[in-house]
Amino acid sequence: MSVTVNGLDELKxxxxxxxxxxxxxxxxxxxxNTFADATxxxxxxxxxxxxxxxxxxxxxxxxxxxxxxxxxxxxxELLDVQxxxxxxxxxxxKVRFPSxxxxxxRIRLVAKLTDAEEVPGGVQVTVDGAIEIEGGAKPAAVLxxxxxxxx
Numbered sequence: 001m002s003v004t005v006n007g008l009d010e011l012k013x014x015x016x017x018x019x020x021x022x023x024x025x026x027x028x029x030x031x032x033n034t035f036a037d038a039t040x041x042x043x044x045x046x047x048x049x050x051x052x053x054x055x056x057x058x059x060x061x062x063x064x065x066x067x068x069x070x071x072x073x074x075x076x077e078l079l080d081v082q083x084x085x086x087x088x089x090x091x092x093x094k095v096r097f098p099s100x101x102x103x104x105x106r107i108r109l110v111a112k113l114t115d116a117e118e119v120p121g122g123v124q125v126t127v128d129g130a131i132e133i134e135g136g137a138k139p140a141a142v143l144x145x146x147x148x149x150x151x
Contacts, residue, residue, distance in 0.1 A: 007083040008123045008151055015116040019078040019127070024106040024134060025070065027062050032103060035066040049103070061100040067107065067131055067140045068095060074109035075127065081149050090124060090146040099138040106134040114144075122150035 003019055005011050029049065036042045044051045045061055052060040072089065081087065101107060108131070115126040124146055131141040 002078060002080050004080040004082065008149060011081055011084075011123050011125065011149060012116045012118070014079075014113045014125075017113050019075075019111040019113055022074040022077045022109040022111075024108045025074070026106050027066075027070075027101050027103065029060060029103045032060060032062050032066065035063055035069075039063070039065070057100055057102060059102040059104070061102055062105075062140075064097040064141070067097065067101050068143065070107065071109065071129060071131065071141070071143065071145060074107075074131070075111060075129070075145070075147075078109065078111055079113070084122070084149045084151060086122075086148075086150040088148045088150070090148045093126070093144040093146065095141060095143040097141050099133060099136055099140055101133055101140045105136075107131050107140055108134075119148060122148050124148045 032046050036047050041063060045055055046063055049060050109129050111127050111129040113125055114128050117124050127145045129143050130139040133140050
């Protein structure tokens with residue numbers, strides 16, 4: 001389910017609102033390998049299924065930063081801001097990776113828009129998010145993200 005707002009005034013009114021939960025997406029070995037190729041991080045725990053099966057997690061795991069990068073497509077599934085010219089990822093205040101994402105796992109985002117404040121020419125929103133692992137006791141990532149939207 002997506003929350004849709006039109007313009008900065010409507011966006012500001014979302015402060016304190018739950019944005020809901022995204023759909024599940026699967027983290028495949030192909031996605032992990034593609035991320036490894038893009039970043040140059042080919043550590044065996046991510047890209048060598050045979051060696052990783054004998055490792056501490058019993059399977060290859062996604063890079064923490066791969067999990068973090070999936071925040072954006074999951075977030076845009078939850079919030080659609082129309083009537084703006086530019087949308088910018090402004091950064092993170094905090095991020096932690098409490099649990100690894102094993103290959104073949106499904107993840108989703110649960111998010112709350114905790115703050116919306118004016119910045120020159122736009123609005124900056126703060127989103128508290130948890131990337132959950134299907135069936136997992138702990139989330140894969142917990143984070144506080146900042147995004148800016150400009151008129």
